[in-house]
Amino acid sequence: MMAEETAVAPSTFALDGWVRARLDQVERALERWISADALQDSGHAAPVALVDAMRYSVLDGGKRLRPLLVLAAYEAVDGGAQRACEAALRAACSVELIHAYSLVHDDMPCMDNDVLRRGKPTVHVQFGEASALLAGDALQALAFELLTPSGDAVDGAVQARLCGLLARAAGCSGMAGGQAIDLASVGHQLSESELREMHQLKTGALLQGSVVMGATCAHPSPQALAALKDYGAAIGLAFQVVDDILDVTADSATLGKTAGKDADNDKPTYVSLMGLDRSKAYAQDLLAQAQQALLHSGLADTRALAALADMVVNRAH
Amino acid sequence: MMAEETAVAPSTFALDGWVRARLDQVERALERWISADALQDSGHAAPVALVDAMRYSVLDGGKRLRPLLVLAAYEAVDGGAQRACEAALRAACSVELIHAYSLVHDDMPCMDNDVLRRGKPTVHVQFGEASALLAGDALQALAFELLTPSGDAVDGAVQARLCGLLARAAGCSGMAGGQAIDLASVGHQLSESELREMHQLKTGALLQGSVVMGATCAHPSPQALAALKDYGAAIGLAFQVVDDILDVTADSATLGKTAGKDADNDKPTYVSLMGLDRSKAYAQDLLAQAQQALLHSGLADTRALAALADMVVNRAH
Numbered sequence: 001m002m003a004e005e006t007a008v009a010p011s012t013f014a015l016d017g018w019v020r021a022r023l024d025q026v027e028r029a030l031e032r033w034i035s036a037d038a039l040q041d042s043g044h045a046a047p048v049a050l051v052d053a054m055r056y057s058v059l060d061g062g063k064r065l066r067p068l069l070v071l072a073a074y075e076a077v078d079g080g081a082q083r084a085c086e087a088a089l090r091a092a093c094s095v096e097l098i099h100a101y102s103l104v105h106d107d108m109p110c111m112d113n114d115v116l117r118r119g120k121p122t123v124h125v126q127f128g129e130a131s132a133l134l135a136g137d138a139l140q141a142l143a144f145e146l147l148t149p150s151g152d153a154v155d156g157a158v159q160a161r162l163c164g165l166l167a168r169a170a171g172c173s174g175m176a177g178g179q180a181i182d183l184a185s186v187g188h189q190l191s192e193s194e195l196r197e198m199h200q201l202k203t204g205a206l207l208q209g210s211v212v213m214g215a216t217c218a219h220p221s222p223q224a225l226a227a228l229k230d231y232g233a234a235i236g237l238a239f240q241v242v243d244d245i246l247d248v249t250a251d252s253a254t255l256g257k258t259a260g261k262d263a264d265n266d267k268p269t270y271v272s273l274m275g276l277d278r279s280k281a282y283a284q285d286l287l288a289q290a291q292q293a294l295l296h297s298g299l300a301d302t303r304a305l306a307a308l309a310d311m312v313v314n315r316a317h
Numbered sequence: 318m319m320a321e322e323t324a325v326a327p328s329t330f331a332l333d334g335w336v337r338a339r340l341d342q343v344e345r346a347l348e349r350w351i352s353a354d355a356l357q358d359s360g361h362a363a364p365v366a367l368v369d370a371m372r373y374s375v376l377d378g379g380k381r382l383r384p385l386l387v388l389a390a391y392e393a394v395d396g397g398a399q400r401a402c403e404a405a406l407r408a409a410c411s412v413e414l415i416h417a418y419s420l421v422h423d424d425m426p427c428m429d430n431d432v433l434r435r436g437k438p439t440v441h442v443q444f445g446e447a448s449a450l451l452a453g454d455a456l457q458a459l460a461f462e463l464l465t466p467s468g469d470a471v472d473g474a475v476q477a478r479l480c481g482l483l484a485r486a487a488g489c490s491g492m493a494g495g496q497a498i499d500l501a502s503v504g505h506q507l508s509e510s511e512l513r514e515m516h517q518l519k520t521g522a523l524l525q526g527s528v529v530m531g532a533t534c535a536h537p538s539p540q541a542l543a544a545l546k547d548y549g550a551a552i553g554l555a556f557q558v559v560d561d562i563l564d565v566t567a568d569s570a571t572l573g574k575t576a577g578k579d580a581d582n583d584k585p586t587y588v589s590l591m592g593l594d595r596s597k598a599y600a601q602d603l604l605a606q607a608q609q610a611l612l613h614s615g616l617a618d619t620r621a622l623a624a625l626a627d628m629v630v631n632r633a634h
Contacts, residue, residue: 039490044518046489050497054489105454110425110446129427133450134497137422140457141488148481157473163480164465171458172363172371173356180367180451201361 013303067092073214101139169209178202204236227297238286370452384409390531418456486526495519521553544614555603
């Protein structure tokens with residue numbers, strides 16, 4: 001760890017190359033772990049049809065923001081890692097599985113009833129509703145399975161902490177709780193603080209959880225952990241603000257999903273609440289908060305985290 | 318641990334009193350842990366509407382067979398416990414949450430479309446489909462949250478092992494996998510071995526998992542663990558055979574759910590495959606296998622496990 005003033009500005013960091021190398025590792029791990037060969041327990045194989053739906057929903061799609069946050073936080077705390085350790089790679093894949101399952105269930109007819117996701121038919125359109133329901137359920141379980149390998153590749157205490165963090169980020173005081181508030185809010189006018197609370201749970205909890213899980217794999221100092229939590233909270237919120245902005249400014253082809261959907265569904269968004277210009281300014285404020293938190297982390301090299309924050313806020317889709 | 322010949326016959330064991338004391342502990346724990354007060358993370362409270370649906374699906378209903386198996390296995394291995402330790406109580410509640418979530422999702426219109434469960438309207442009838450979907454999702458996450466308390470009440474390595482066992486029992490090579498086979502099998506003729514494989518996953522994995530998780534809380538010998546796995550496999554299968562029998566022999570009021578449903582839905586069952594009499598004989602065979610396994614466990618007192626096996630096979634609903 002080095003003093004604050006030595007932190008390097010994100011602009012000098014080649015995010016593309018960093019991302020490419022990590023994505024390569026993550027994609028290969030997901031491909032390997034979500035397969036009928038890998039998914040056996042006590043001689044019972046997972047049914048191929050279920051594994052197909054799980055693979056469809058996870059592989060070959062998505063920006064993998066959450067895994068990248070896990071790995072960036074891990075590397076920042078570790079201070080020397082060029083590759084993810086086993087725990088961090090498993091954590092990276094586990095948060096992506098939770099994200100993927102939430103999309104599968106969220107797209108279902110009883111929720112958002114969306115037919116297009118990442119430019120492909122959604123899982124229930126492709127495989128039927130019952131299979132989508134089960135695939136989502138199985139993906140959530142698989143996330144915890146990935147975090148708990150047998151053998152000694154990952155310390156038991158770390159496994160337990162990762163499971164605890166993931167469960168809380170995904171559950172009723174995290175992602176699922178945020179979805180429930182979202183559901184109840186359709187057609188209602190929310191205050192800015194209510195909207196923020198909803199998004200802190202719905203999107204923020206898992207994004208922040210990703211950062212904290214990655215850090216946990218490298219045994220962070222209390223100072224670093226606190227700063228990374230602040231960083232995670234800021235980008236978690238920023239992500240949703242930008243999502244709301246893109247929902248009205250981008251087209252479906254760019255987004256890979258149906259644009260204008262939230263407004264059509266009379267869902268409260270930052271844009272509907274504070275207008276487009278104030279929403280954009282708020283996103284930039286949150287980016288500044290995230291960068292500030294990194295400066296207070298006491299960590300020597302937070303360039304990947306800084307660049308990811310920038311990417312979250314200034315993305316076009 | 319004592320030699321085999323000292324094992325006491327189940328008939329001398331007062332199961333009712335044993336069950337009552339354990340249920341009291343489990344019910345109070347569930348009541349305490351599934352509440353808006355308990356379900357907070359980093360200052361974020363779970364939304365009341367979601368917690369209501371979760372409580373509705375878990376509290377005040379069900380035989381709690383899985384928690385009882387956890388506690389009976391724990392006590393058998395521990396050899397002296399009169400009360401569940403913190404880990405065993407959490408494990409007991411976690412398997413019930415997984416069971417409850419599976420019922421909520423299984424009852425949904427895109428799956429079994431059932432409107433009655435434990436004599437009450439199913440969750441989607443009471444709260445709407447979207448809320449049922451989310452409540453199920455949140456219950457699964459909460460199961461892992463219960464297994465990973467902060468502080469030192471439960472050893473980290475035990476937390477990790479319990480999470481791993483639960484994830485595998487619930488996931489695609491366990492319960493969710495069995496559901497997927499079930500789904501694909503409607504209207505198809507299954508062989509006896511295919512039907513067995515389906516039920517070993519769908520119902521057996523979590524029942525067996527309950528036994529193994531309970532044992533794990535008390536650090537079993539390899540001999541005891543292997544025997545308890547065999548016991549769990551036998552009662553897991555027996556449970557489903559009896560379920561199929563009751564589906565054709567009991568009425569809806571006794572079952573607390575719609576009777577004759579599987580036959581109406583053209584689902585393969587043991588009764589449709591082997592007839593009623595052979596199904597009943599098979600259930601008794603499996604009971605004998607379970608009791609035999611206990612005799613080979615090397616454990617001194619397996620009376621509660623033996624009595625629970627008897628209850629599973631000879632139940633009327």
